[in-house]
Structures are given as C-alpha cells and as structure tokens.
Amino acid sequence: xxxxxxxxxxxxxxACAVSFILALKGLSGPKTARVGNLIGAGAAGVAVLxxxxxxxxxxxxxxxxxxxxxxxxxxxxAQRVQxxxxxxxxxxxxGVGGGAAALVALLELADFADLVAGQGTADLVPTFDVVATxxxxxxxxxxxxxxxxxxxxxxxLMTSRPVLFPGLPLVxxxxxxxxxxxxxxxxxxxSTLFGVLLGLIGLVxxxxxxxxxxxxxxxxVISLLNAFTGLTVAAGGYVLGNVVLLVAGTLVGASGTFLTxxxxxxxxxxxxxILFGAFKGGSTLGAGEASDRPVRSASPEDVAILxxxxxxxxxxxxxxxxxxxAQHTLRELVEVLGAxxxxxxxxxxxxxxxxxxxxxxxxxxxxxxxxxxxxMDDINGDFKQTDVVLVVGANDVVNPAARTTPSxxxxxxxxLNADEAQQVVFMKRSxxxxxxxxxxxxxxxxxxxxxxxxxxxxxGKLLAAVKTL
Amino acid sequence: MSEPIxxxxxxxxxxxxxxxxxxxxxxxxxxxxxxxxxxxxGIILLGAVIVTGSTDNxxxxxxxxxxxxxxxxxxxxxxxxxxRMLVMFTRRKPMKRDEVGR
Numbered sequence: 106x107x108x109x110x111x112x113x114x115x116x117x118x119x120a121c122a123v124s125f126i127l128a129l130k131g132l133s134g135p136k137t138a139r140v141g142n143l144i145g146a147g148a149a150g151v152a153v154l155x156x157x158x159x160x161x162x163x164x165x166x167x168x169x170x171x172x173x174x175x176x177x178x179x180x181x182x183a184q185r186v187q188x189x190x191x192x193x194x195x196x197x198x199x200g201v202g203g204g205a206a207a208l209v210a211l212l213e214l215a216d217f218a219d220l221v222a223g224q225g226t227a228d229l230v231p232t233f234d235v236v237a238t239x240x241x242x243x244x245x246x247x248x249x250x251x252x253x254x255x256x257x258x259x260x261x262l263m264t265s266r267p268v269l270f271p272g273l274p275l276v277x278x279x280x281x282x283x284x285x286x287x288x289x290x291x292x293x294x295x296s297t298l299f300g301v302l303l304g305l306i307g308l309v310x311x312x313x314x315x316x317x318x319x320x321x322x323x324x325x326v327i328s329l330l331n332a333f334t335g336l337t338v339a340a341g342g343y344v345l346g347n348v349v350l351l352v353a354g355t356l357v358g359a360s361g362t363f364l365t366x367x368x369x370x371x372x373x374x375x376x377x378x379i380l381f382g383a384f385k386g387g388s389t390l391g392a393g394e395a396s397d398r399p400v401r402s403a404s405p406e407d408v409a410i411l412x413x414x415x416x417x418x419x420x421x422x423x424x425x426x427x428x429x430x431a432q433h434t435l436r437e438l439v440e441v442l443g444a445x446x447x448x449x450x451x452x453x454x455x456x457x458x459x460x461x462x463x464x465x466x467x468x469x470x471x472x473x474x475x476x477x478x479x480x481m482d483d484i485n486g487d488f489k490q491t492d493v494v495l496v497v498g499a500n501d502v503v504n505p506a507a508r509t510t511p512s513x514x515x516x517x518x519x520x521l522n523a524d525e526a527q528q529v530v531f532m533k534r535s536x537x538x539x540x541x542x543x544x545x546x547x548x549x550x551x552x553x554x555x556x557x558x559x560x561x562x563x564x565g566k567l568l569a570a571v572k573t574l
Numbered sequence: 575m576s577e578p579i580x581x582x583x584x585x586x587x588x589x590x591x592x593x594x595x596x597x598x599x600x601x602x603x604x605x606x607x608x609x610x611x612x613x614x615x616g617i618i619l620l621g622a623v624i625v626t627g628s629t630d631n632x633x634x635x636x637x638x639x640x641x642x643x644x645x646x647x648x649x650x651x652x653x654x655x656x657x658r659m660l661v662m663f664t665r666r667k668p669m670k671r672d673e674v675g676r
Binding site for chain 1: 579581584585588589590591593595596597598599600601602603604605606607608609610611612613614616617618619621622623624625626627628629630631632634635637638639640641642643644645646647648649650651652653654655656657658659660661662663667670
C-alpha cells in the first residue's frame with residue numbers, strides 16, 4: 106500500500122508523524138505546552154494539504170467547502186466556549202472525531218464490498234484490513250455516542266447522576282454479543298448493510314457504556330473515549346495505508362490510555378470500577394436531594410470577622426466558583442486579606458472543577474499568582490494549623506465520606522483535609538449535594554459555618570465587609 | 575520485512591513512544607494535554623479527504639463530506655481550544671504582560 110506513493114509524500118508524512126511526537130512531548134511540560142500544541146496544529150495542517158498535490162482527487166470544490174465549514178464551526182465553537190464549559194467542548198470535539206473515523210471506515214467497507222461483488226470472491230481483500238475496518242466502525246460509533254452522552258451530562262441537559270435501568274447489564278452484554286457475531290459475518294463477507302448495522306449497535310453500546318457513569322467520573326470517561334478515537338484513527342490509517350494516521354492515532358491511543366490511568370489514580374479509582382461499578386448495584390447512587398438537617402449559617406459580616414482576624418486561611422475553590430464567574434472577586438478578597446497580614450493559599454484538588462487541572466486553568470484566567478496555587482499533597486499537612494478554610498463552590502473534594510464511608514461512590518478518592526482546620530466556611534447556593542450526588546457530613550459539623558448565596562454576590566459582600574474591619 | 579510486519583512495527587513503537595513522551599506530565603496539564611491529543615486525532619480529516627476524493631458514488635460522496643465536516647471540527651476546534659487554555663498558563667510570566675489584553 107505504501108508502494109505507489111511518491112517519495113516526497115512519504116517524507117512529508119514522516120515529518121508530520123515526528124511533529125506529532127514533539128507536540129505531545131511539548132504538551133506535557135508547562136513551558137513548552139503552547140509551542141507543542143502549535144507544532145501539532147502545523148503538522149496536521151500540512152498533512153491535510155498533501156493529498157491535494159499528489160492525488161487526482163474528485164469533488165475538490167465540495168471537499169474544500171466541507172473543510173471550510175467544519176473548520177469555521179470548530180474555530181467559532183472553540184473561541185466562544187467559556188472556560189468553565191471546556192470539558193464538554195473537548196467531549197464534543199472527541200465525539201465528532203470518532204464519528205468521522207467511523208464514517209471513513211464505512212466507506213472503506215463499501216469499497217471492499219464492491220470489490221468482492223465485482224470479483225465474485227473475497228480473496229482480493231486482506232482479512233486483516235476488514236477486521237481493522239470493522240473495529241473502526243464499532244469503536245468510532247461508541248466514541249461518538251459516548252461523547253454525546255458525556256456532553257449532555259456535563260452541559261446538564263440530562264442528570265449527571267448514574268442512569269440505570271433493570272436489565273442494563275443484560276442489554277449491554279447482548280449488544281456486545283450481536284456486535285461480535287455481525288463482525289465475524291462482515292469479515293467473512295464484506296457487506297455495507299451489515300457495516301451500517303454495526304455502526305448503529307456501536308452507537309447503542311456507547312450510550313449504555315456512559316449512562317451509568319456518575320458525574321464526578323465523567324472526565325475519566327472523556328479521556329478514555331479520547332484514547333478510543335485515537336485507536337480508531339490508527340486502524341483507519343492501516344486500512345488506508347497512511348503512516349500519519351497510523352502514528353498519530355496510535356500516539357493518542359497509547360498516551361490517552363496512560364493519561365486515563367493517571368487520572369483515575371488521582372481519584373483513587375480504577376477505570377473498570379468507574380465504568381462498571383454501577384452495574385454491581387446502587388452503590389454509586391447518592392441521595393441527590395437537599396437534606397433538612399440543621400446547619401449553622403452566618404452573615405457575610407460574621408465571616409469577614411472570622412477571616413479578617415485569622416493568621417492562616419486556605420481557600421478551596423470548586424466548580425461553583427467558576428460557574429458564578431467569581432474568580433476575580435475571590436482574588437481581590439485574597440489580596441485584601443494578604444495585605445492585612447493573613448497568609449492565604451489556594452488548595453487545588455487534582456480534580457477540582459470538572460477535569461484534572463481545570464481549576465488551574467480557571468484561576469490562571471483570573472490572574473491568580475501561580476505560587477498561591479498549592480496542590481493537594483503539598484498542602485494537606487497544613488490544614489491542622491489553619492484557622493479558617495474557605496470552601497467556595499466545592500463540595501465533593503472536601504467530603505470526609507471519601508475516607509470514612511466505604512459505600513460512598515467517592516470512597517477512596519484522596520480529599521483535601523479541610524475537616525482538620527479550626528473553622529470551615531462553606532459558600533454554597535443551597536444544601537444541594539455536589540456533582541457526585543452525596544451528602545457531605547462536614548456541612549453539619551459544629552465547626553462549620555454556612556454562607557448561603559451566589560458565590561459572586563457573597564464574595565462581593567465579604568470583600569466589602571473585610572475592607573471595613 | 576513483509577508489509578504487515580512493517581505496519582505492526584510502526585504501531586508497536588508508536589505505542590511506546592506515546593506512553594513515554596507524556597509519562598512525566600503534572601496533573602496541572604492533564605486537561606490541556608487531553609485536549610491537545612484530542613485535536614491530534616482530528617487528523618482523520620486527512621483520511622476523510624482521501625476517501626471522499628476517490629469515490630464516484632453520490633451517497634458515498636455525501637457521507638464522506640459529512641465525515642470531512644466532523645473531522646475538521648475536531649481538528650481545528652481542538653487545537654484552538656487547547657491554545658486558549660495554554661495562553662492562560664504562559665500569561666502569568668511578568669515578561670509577557672502585554673499578552674493580557676484579550
């Protein structure tokens with residue numbers, strides 16, 4: 106398959122493949138990340154241009170039009186999305202990539218089917234090519250529908266809690282079995298119709314795979330589906346005999362799988378448990394409703410006094426902070442407290458926000474100095490000597506149930522030890538549980554004070570009150 | 575070497591390279607890295623262009639064009655959104671103060 110491609114094309118493709126390696130390498134270091142991303146973008150751009158110069162392509166105008174439409178849509182979407190909504194944007198981009206790979210494979214399968222029908226024998230089509238094509242159709246479809254469901258969960262178009270129905274494991278197992286049977290049939294005799302069927306079942310499997318996953322685990326699933334899409338692109342590259350697709354897809358597949366394991370590790374979960382934990386019973390289901398147990402709530406002025414006369418304060422920012430767009434007000438508050446002589450740091454849980462590292466992005470956007478952002482392992486020892494912990498729009502990452510309640514869905518996840526501090530102030534809109542859908546005992550602790558209200562509003566009042574001290 | 579072995583070799587080596595290059599990434603960069611890798615698999619656009627450009631069947635062409643649109647969204651959108659995230663990481667250097675104004 107390589108034979109017949111001009112040498113210069115192969116050399117350009119080699120250069121692009123190497124660029125993708127350099128891009129990933131760059132992306133894994135803070136100083137080189139932006140350059141790495143630009144190298145990747147440049148290589149992708151060059152690689153896409155190449156076929157226009159050496160192949161006698163049909164429909165060039167239509168193709169260019171489609172590229173322009175897709176590029177414009179992607180560009181505008183990426184430019185307009187709020188940083189808080191970025192996880193679902195990544196999920197969406199990943200999904201459409203998987204869908205594209207599945208469609209490309211479907212067209213390849215149609216070619217194989219035509220070839221077989223024309224020749225009257227399946228001998229001319231290498232079996233492994235068909236296997237790779239079938240793999241791409243199924244996994245690409247899984248990635249597409251899985252990502253769309255993920256998007257819907259994160260965008261809160263549907264509940265973020267696990268969705269289960271009786272017989273789900275049976276339906277899931279049945280769908281897998283049918284896929285396997287169809288795959289064997291198609292590999293023996295390529296057929297477009299069965300290819301389409303495989304794609305449709307893939308869509309069902311993708312949805313069934315993601316529906317039972319609880320909201321807090323969704324980022325891990327995005328990462329996993331990202332790796333899936335990478336592998337489908339690699340398989341597509343094999344079938345098309347294209348080195349760039351093979352190398353780029355494999356790189357993403359391998360690094361994506363590894364990254365998924367790293368993220369799951371940071372949450373103290375195994376990937377299998379995340380995907381299939383809900384199958385074993387209702388253990389990942391939480392109460393999901395506001396409790397009416399008594400809590401101690403206070404006015405912004407009370408909290409201002411608490412903060413204003415503390416020596417050491419740790420801020421635990423969460424997704425609620427970002428949703429309220431209150432990062433800037435929070436940074437101002439921290440600056441004023443710092444000027445009063447209070448030592449204030451931000452404690453960043455690895456999965457604060459909606460994805461690992463998401464909170465760093467959000468606070469960097471608000472120009473919080475990097476030195477004040479302290480990672481969990483480095484700050485967890487400090488809570489014992491801390492006067493006040495200010496939890497803004499976070500919940501699950503300080504929930505002691507992760508340590509004490511084996512039945513809780515977040516059990517085993519490393520948490521910030523906010524419960525060890527002298528005082529804890531929670532800024533929340535209501536008593537509603539966090540993304541994981543479980544109650545937080547810390548809210549009812551006698552050392553805890555609640556400051557109810559919109560984070561931006563409350564922080565504004567708090568800031569004004571601290572200034573008058 | 576026969577051709578399938580060549581492909582297998584490239585595949586296996588790429589797996590190791592893929593793991594090796596990101597093995598030491600800090601959790602701060604997980605999100606941009608995932609997003610950047612996501613953009614890289616948008617290179618399926620190349621495959622979509624080749625397949626669409628080499629068919630004369632009307633249905634296949636239409637399907638191919640849809641694949642091209644989807645792949646282009648993945649590739650272009652992925653790189654742009656990753657860059658937006660990373661600008662925020664680089665901007666905290668005092669030397670680059672002039673970048674702040676967007």
